[in-house]
Amino acid sequence: MLEQMLLSNLNNKNELNDESFEYKSIFLSSVVPDPSNGRFLPSIFVSDEDARLFVARKLSKAQLTKLYQGESHVLIGKSIIINCLKRDTEDWKRASQTIDSIIELGNNISVSEMIQVPTLYPLEDGRFQILTGHRRFFALVYAKGYGAAAQFKVYDNKPLLTKVKQFQENASREDLPQYGKLQAFSNAMTEIEQLNKARLQSGMSRLTVRTIVPKLGISTGAYDNYNVLSRYPVVMSAYESGCSYSFVKMKRLILSVESQYKAQYDKSTLNAVDKRAISDLIVQQLQGIKKRPEKSKAPFVTTSFDSPGALQKLLTQDVTQLSCGVDWSELDWQDKKAVSTALAQVIAHLEQE
Structure with missing residues (x-):
């Protein structure tokens, strides 16, 4: 679907980055989060009246959860955020961390203006979907209430490259966690790849790094890091x-593991099997597990030949028939030291003939 829309825009010579917007005051109840966004919380919004009753302890957590069917969600309203996800799960822990930052931001919003407002685009049903600023939106609900209005940056239409736009507007923000940034970059590059496919179908060339970097709003060095x-x-x-x-x-860890792997296996390029092996090594490094080096297998020990004739006899004759002092019937062929000793005796015998 996206690829077809991109193809249509390219064929019509429309500029993909030419998206107009304006700042508007929008009711928070008219805004919906984007479930595909890395900053999304599985949230249910509580009316201002029910939030007031909960704060006044006239509604219990159990009653509020039942009223809003809030299990496996986070209930958000004026001055309340309730984590109803299953306790001690990874989702619950991540939500708890996000909730702490939302409360802190909400308290700041209560006493000062928001510098960078969330961005929205209109939906067909008259509501607006969040493009960037999920955490800021949740903080607005916490600070002002779900029935309040706030200032937003509103695009006239949904941007074609929404994930690129999300990454572009959030890349410079220091408060975003590394996971969110990496996920946003990965999603943005998926859209860039779809754009490249559309360009090829239109008879155009693929985007180069030099043209991708400005679209993402980062430096070439940052692009390489990502x-x-x-x-x-x-x-x-x-x-x-x-x-x-x-x-x-x-990044230093990844490049180090790759470099060591290439040197160990004499590789200049990495295939899918190599990358899986490197992934395992990265996990081991992150978990503090150092792979024990394999014990080197003891080689057979041979002596050098002084006589070409001795070497010829060794390679062309059945040396087990020679009277060289070796009891071949008793020799343990799995004992490398014993075999090496026997071989040395054979060579010495051949050298004397």
Whole structure:
């Protein structure tokens, strides 16, 4: 669907980045979150009256949860955020961390203006969907109430490259977690790839790094960092599970593992099998597991030949028939030391003939 729309725009020579917008005051109850966004919470919004009753302790958590069928969701309203996800699960932990930051931001909004407002685009049913700023939107509901209005940046239409736009508007924000940034980059690059396919169908060339970087709103160096970090899904999984490595440290680890792997197996390029192996090594590094080096197998020990004739006899004759002092019937062929000793005796005998 997106690819067809991109193809149509390219054929009509429309500028993909030419999306007009204006700032509007919108009721929060008219805004819906985007479930595909990394900042999304499985949320249900509580009316201002029910939120007031809960704060006044005239509604219990159990009553409110039942009233809104809030199990496996986060209930959000004026001055309340209730995590109803299953306790101690990964989803519950992630939601709890997000809730803490929403409450902090909501308290700030109560006493000062929001510098960067959320961005929206209109839906066919008259409501608006969040493009960027989910956490800020939740904080607005917490600070002002679901029935209040707030200022938003509203696009006239849904941007074609929504994931690129989301990454572009959030890439410079320091408060976003690494997992959210990596996920946003991965989603944006998926759209870039769809754009490239559409360009090829239109007889155009693929976008180069030089043309992709401005679309994402980052530097070439940052683009390279994101490319390395998103190369292995285990890295994103690590950040999702709470890994605290900085992007610089993680990139250094990935490049180090790749370099060692290429040197060990004499590889210049990596195929799918190699990448799976490297993924395992990255996981081991992150978990602090150092792979024990394989014990080198002891080689057979041979001596050098002084006589070409001795070498010829060794290779062309049945040396087990020689009277060289070796009891071949008793020789343990699995004992490399014993075999090496026997071989040395044979060579010495052949050298004397």
